Amino acid sequence: MEQLVDNDTERKEILKRYRNLLKAYKSPLSKGDKRLIRLAFNMALEAHREMRRKSGEPYIYHPIAVAQITAEEIGLGTTSIVAALLHDVVEDTDITLEDIERTFGKKISSIIDGLTKISGVFDQNSTSLQAENFRKMLLTLSDDVRVILIKLADRLHNMRTLESMSREKQLKIASETNYLYAPLAHRLGLYVIKTELEDLALKYTEPEIYKTIARKLEQTRKDRTKFINEFSEPIKESLGKNGFRFEIKGRPKSIYSIWNKMKKQDVPFEEIYDLFAIRIIIDTAEEKEKSDCWKVYSIVTDFYHPNPDRLRDWISIPKANGYESLHTTVMGPGGKWVEVQIRSKRMDEIAEKGYAAHWKYKDTANAGNENALDEWLHKIREMLENPDANALDFIDDFKLNLFAEEIFVFTPKGEIKTLPVNSTCLDFAFEIHSALGTRCIGAKVNHKLVPLSYKLQSGDQIEIITSAKQNPREEWLGFIVTAKAKSKIKAALKEEKRKTAEEGKNIIEKLFRQHKISFNKGNINEILSCYRIPSSMDLFYRIAIGAIDLKNLEDFNTSGGQIKIKVQKKDEHASLEQLVKEIRGTSGSLVIGDNLNKINYQLSECCTPIAGDDVFGFITDNEGILIHRVNCPKAIQLMSNFSFRIVKAKWTSQKEIIFLAGIRITGLDNMGVVNNITKIISSELKVNIRSINIESNDGMFEGTIMLFVHDTEHLNKLIRKLTALKGILTVSRIDNN
Numbered sequence: 001m002e003q004l005v006d007n008d009t010e011r012k013e014i015l016k017r018y019r020n021l022l023k024a025y026k027s028p029l030s031k032g033d034k035r036l037i038r039l040a041f042n043m044a045l046e047a048h049r050e051m052r053r054k055s056g057e058p059y060i061y062h063p064i065a066v067a068q069i070t071a072e073e074i075g076l077g078t079t080s081i082v083a084a085l086l087h088d089v090v091e092d093t094d095i096t097l098e099d100i101e102r103t104f105g106k107k108i109s110s111i112i113d114g115l116t117k118i119s120g121v122f123d124q125n126s127t128s129l130q131a132e133n134f135r136k137m138l139l140t141l142s143d144d145v146r147v148i149l150i151k152l153a154d155r156l157h158n159m160r161t162l163e164s165m166s167r168e169k170q171l172k173i174a175s176e177t178n179y180l181y182a183p184l185a186h187r188l189g190l191y192v193i194k195t196e197l198e199d200l201a202l203k204y205t206e207p208e209i210y211k212t213i214a215r216k217l218e219q220t221r222k223d224r225t226k227f228i229n230e231f232s233e234p235i236k237e238s239l240g241k242n243g244f245r246f247e248i249k250g251r252p253k254s255i256y257s258i259w260n261k262m263k264k265q266d267v268p269f270e271e272i273y274d275l276f277a278i279r280i281i282i283d284t285a286e287e288k289e290k291s292d293c294w295k296v297y298s299i300v301t302d303f304y305h306p307n308p309d310r311l312r313d314w315i316s317i318p319k320a321n322g323y324e325s326l327h328t329t330v331m332g333p334g335g336k337w338v339e340v341q342i343r344s345k346r347m348d349e350i351a352e353k354g355y356a357a358h359w360k361y362k363d364t365a366n367a368g369n370e371n372a373l374d375e376w377l378h379k380i381r382e383m384l385e386n387p388d389a390n391a392l393d394f395i396d397d398f399k400l401n402l403f404a405e406e407i408f409v410f411t412p413k414g415e416i417k418t419l420p421v422n423s424t425c426l427d428f429a430f431e432i433h434s435a436l437g438t439r440c441i442g443a444k445v446n447h448k449l450v451p452l453s454y455k456l457q458s459g460d461q462i463e464i465i466t467s468a469k470q471n472p473r474e475e476w477l478g479f480i481v482t483a484k485a486k487s488k489i490k491a492a493l494k495e496e497k498r499k500t501a502e503e504g505k506n507i508i509e510k511l512f513r514q515h516k517i518s519f520n521k522g523n524i525n526e527i528l529s530c531y532r533i534p535s536s537m538d539l540f541y542r543i544a545i546g547a548i549d550l551k552n553l554e555d556f557n558t559s560g561g562q563i564k565i566k567v568q569k570k571d572e573h574a575s576l577e578q579l580v581k582e583i584r585g586t587s588g589s590l591v592i593g594d595n596l597n598k599i600n601y602q603l604s605e606c607c608t609p610i611a612g613d614d615v616f617g618f619i620t621d622n623e624g625i626l627i628h629r630v631n632c633p634k635a636i637q638l639m640s641n642f643s644f645r646i647v648k649a650k651w652t653s654q655k656e657i658i659f660l661a662g663i664r665i666t667g668l669d670n671m672g673v674v675n676n677i678t679k680i681i682s683s684e685l686k687v688n689i690r691s692i693n694i695e696s697n698d699g700m701f702e703g704t705i706m707l708f709v710h711d712t713e714h715l716n717k718l719i720r721k722l723t724a725l726k727g728i729l730t731v732s733r734i735d736n737n
Contacts, residue, residue, distance in 0.1 A: 010058055014045070017064045024072035025081070033078040039103065040082040047093040055164035062157060063088060069153035073193065075353040076149060083111040084150050090116045107144075114147035115154075148184065155181045156193055159200040168648055171616070171630060174204040175639035189321040189354025198256035206259070206631055213255045216269050224250065224276055231278060231304075231332050238299045244292070245283040252276045266664070266732060274329075277339040281348045289344040290315050293326045296342045304330035307337065315347075317408050320418050322350055407458040419456065423481045426452045429464045430485035437485060438492055439466040453479040471496065501537045504544030517563060526563040601625035603659075607632035610659035612712030617647040651711070658708040660690060661715050662734040668727040669701045677728075680721050681707060687718060704734065 018041055022029065029037075044063050051059035067084035070076045082104060089095045090112055097116075101109035159177055162170050178201040185194035203210040228250035239246050253261075253275055261272050280300070284292045293315055300306075310329035318324045324347040332338040343351065405421040409428060417431055425445065430437030443450055444463040456462065472492040480486055512519045524536050531548060533539045542548045601617060607629040609615045614630040618638050627649055628635055639646060667673060674694060681687045687707050694703030709715045715733065722731045 014058065014060055014064070017061065017068075021064055021068045021071065021081070024068050025078075027077075029078075036078055036104070037081055037085070040085040043095070043103070044085045044089060047089045047095050051092065053161070053164070055161060059088075062161075065157045065160075066150065066153045069156055070150055073156075073353075074149050074153060074190065075349075076146065079108060079111070080146050080150060083108050083115070083146065084153060086112055087115045087150060087154060111144055111147055111150070114144065115150060145188075148188070149190075152181060152185050152188075152190065152193060156197060159197060162200070162204060168646070170204040172639045172646065174201040175636040177201045178205070179636045185354075187321050189319075189323055189350065191323075191354070192352050195254040195256070199254050202256045202259060205636075209259055210255060213258055213269060217252060217255070217258075217275070220275070224252065227333070227336070228276070228278060231338060234303045235280070235300055238302070239280075239296065242295070242299065244296070246296075247281045247283075249279050249281075250276050251279055266730060268730075273336055274339055277341055279341045279343070279348075281343055281345055283345050286344075286346060289347070293342045293344065297326055297328060300328065300330060300340055300342070304332055304338070306330045310339075315343075317416070320406055321354065325351060407456060409456050409458070410461040412461065412463045414461075420481050423456050424452060424479055425450060425454050425456065425462060425464070426476060427480050427482045427485050428456060428462050430480075430482065430488055432464065434488050436464055436466060437488060438472050439468065439470045440464055441467045441470050452476070497541055498537065500544045501540035504540030504542070507543050508540065523563045601627060604628045604632065604634075606634055608659075608661065610661050610709060610711060610715065611651045612714075613651075615649045615651075617649040618642070619645040619647065658688075658710060660706060661709050662704055662706050663715075663719065663722075663731055664702070664704050664734045665694075665722060665728065665731050666700065666702045667725075667729045669696045669699050670727045673701070673725075673727050676725055677705075677722060680725070681705070681718065687714075 022034070022037070041064075045060050048059040048063070053059055053062060063085045066087060067081045070080045070084045074080075086095075086100060086104075086108070090097055090100070097109050097113055100112055155177060158173065162173060165173065177197050182194050182197040182201065185191075185197060199210075232248045236246075236248060258269065258272055258275065261267075262269060265271075280296055282292055282296060307329045310327070312325075312327035314323055314325050314327070324343065326342040327339060328342075329337050329339050406418050407421055407423065409417050409419060409423075411417065411432070417428065419427055419431060425443035426437060426440055429440040429443070440452060442452060442465045443454065444465065445454060445456065445460050472489045474493060476489050477486065480489065509519050512523070517523060524539070528534075528536065528539055531539070533542065539548070601624055603609055604618075604626045609627050609629045609632075615627050616630060616635070616639075617625040617627055619625055625647070628638065665677065674692075678689065678692070681689055687709060690706040690708065692703065692705045694701055707718075709718070719731045719733070722728055
């Protein structure tokens with residue numbers, strides 16, 4: 001009887017959520033739209049009837065929530081809502097794409113096909129399943145951008161409900177989100193979704209830091225509100241007198257961006273002054289937007305002095321993702337710098353909802369931004385056209401241009417081009433045309449001769465100088481920035497290597513004939529195994545450049561035209577599969593510090609973990625297991641791309657083990673300060689110092705100290721003691737490198 005009540009309650013809750021979904025649709029729904037959405041809802045409800053989420057809730061809650069995000073937060077229409085409701089049915093149930101096409105038509109079927117391809121089945125043999133899936137996602141994106149927008153809605157809901165997952169899954173999903181999905185939301189202009197994805201990722205990768213910043217933001221909320229009201233009062237009055245219809249709101253910075261600033265500037269929360277931005281949104285006709293925004297800027301700067309270095313005009317030249325706004329930083333009451341963003345209602349909707357909002361305005365005079373999306377998708381297609389590209393290389397190249405800040409430069413004829421910050425003349429050449437890039441030997445920037453590696457600034461005018469004798473070089477990869485240039489150079493180098501390898505192949509064929517050895521796969525494999533070379537192409541290439549000399553073929557054991565090489569002992573490291581089975585099959589996690597004879601592990605040098613740190617193990621091909629801190633700079637990439645190589649790891653509480661750790665310390669250069677520091681380290685806490693390096697300048701000092709500690713508790717106690725010393729400003733942990 002109790003179960004029936006539960007079912008009844010759930011049924012009511014499902015219908016309530018469905019009605020909320022219909023309310024989320026901004027425009028009035030036609031009868032046809034309502035019928036289509038109801039049809040999709042019924043199909044999804046029936047298909048997922050027996051399924052439950054990890055939290056124990058009915059599975060149907062998830063597709064309804066994804067559809068609601070699609071409608072309410074991204075602003076998409078009926079087609080996308082229907083696709084969102086059905087996005088998991090083909091992968092998880094007996095319903096086929098043919099069933100969907102029969103009921104809902106080709107367009108919805110093709111969007112769901114794209115969403116299903118992204119979710120691919122986990123493949124243990126893949127070097128990087130996530131990388132391949134992401135590549136598939138981009139292929140479908142170039143056909144219909146709604147695929148990626150629904151996928152982002154799906155990811156956002158998964159992140160909002162991540163607490164029911166295991167810690168291992170939380171880390172993997174949060175890392176993947178930060179590595180790929182947040183930058184993608186940024187590139188598509190979905191700032192609100194990007195910000196929430198970043199904050200939620202931080203909540204699971206750095207829970208303590210997230211809680212601390214969230215708590216401090218809440219504690220300072222009243223003061224912020226009071227300051228915003230005081231700041232806005234004279235502006236409101238003046239805008240009203242000038243006949244503007246407007247809205248002013250204070251927007252707090254995201255927890256993730258505050259944490260990034262704290263790390264970048266190496267300062268505590270209390271020293272981050274721009275915790276919020278003030279946004280002025282004006283309701284004005286599109287043809288008057290630009291002039292009215294500058295009028296508002298003039299009113300703001302009548303009351304508050306602007307910082308001339310902090311003016312950003314994205315109205316005259318919008319960002320590549322369509323973002324339009326006028327930003328300035330002014331000196332507010334009490335000597336505080338305040339960022340002010342000025343934009344129209346149309347611009348604000350595009351800033352909140354990205355390209356989904358562009359479709360609403362695409363018939364207007366501002367449709368030029370629609371072309372920015374087409375241009376970006378065209379670049380993705382170009383990169384995807386290279387069938388040999390390694391999926392991981394592809395993602396790294398693709399990421400180069402996702403989050404990059406932009407500069408605007410000009411061709412000799414005055415045509416404007418958008419490039420990422422730090423782009424070089426060579427990047428510009430490839431941006432114009434691949435043939436121009438491969439033949440580029442230099443450039444003239446503002447009529448002055450500069451090298452290929454010269455970094456461009458906004459406003460530069462560039463003329464490329466070419467030579468028919470020029471060919472792409474390996475060292476070019478060291479200074480180019482754009483994904484397009486990188487992929488074209490790699491492809492050209494690979495083609496060059498292939499031609500050289502052909503010469504090597506001819507050399508080895510000739511040698512085999514001389515020694516009456518058959519030129520076949522078996523014999524080539526024997527030589528590959530002898531020299532430990534991964535592929536025949538690498539072997540032929542090394543022979544051609546003289547890195548391998550095969551003149552002594554008679555030293556090999558040859559019989560009947562076949563080569564036999566003595567089988568060498570296998571590497572002492574256990575194979576990847578054995579390691580995974582051994583670790584996951586016993587305690588479920590690698591215990592660091594125990595006497596594990598069969599499993600070889602070492603502490604990673606990139607993040608120098610110490611006992612007590614939140615860590616994981618990464619199974620390498622030939623170095624055993626590397627232990628990384630969860631907040632290691634490499635962790636996000638490893639968890640995103642190689643989750644099948646990740647193993648849980650935990651420390652034993654062996655106090656006799658010591659670890660090398662580093663701290664950075666700054667303060668006032670008072671008499672005896674160094675003596676006080678070393679006294680606390682050596683005498684009070686009995687810590688051995690490996691090295692100390694302190695530099696003094698204009699009454700301040702900064703230094704790094706490398707020392708041996710037992711665990712994080714030991715190190716944190718030391719940091720607290722040093723911070724309490726008179727004259728010390730900051731003490732923070734650093735990596736060994």
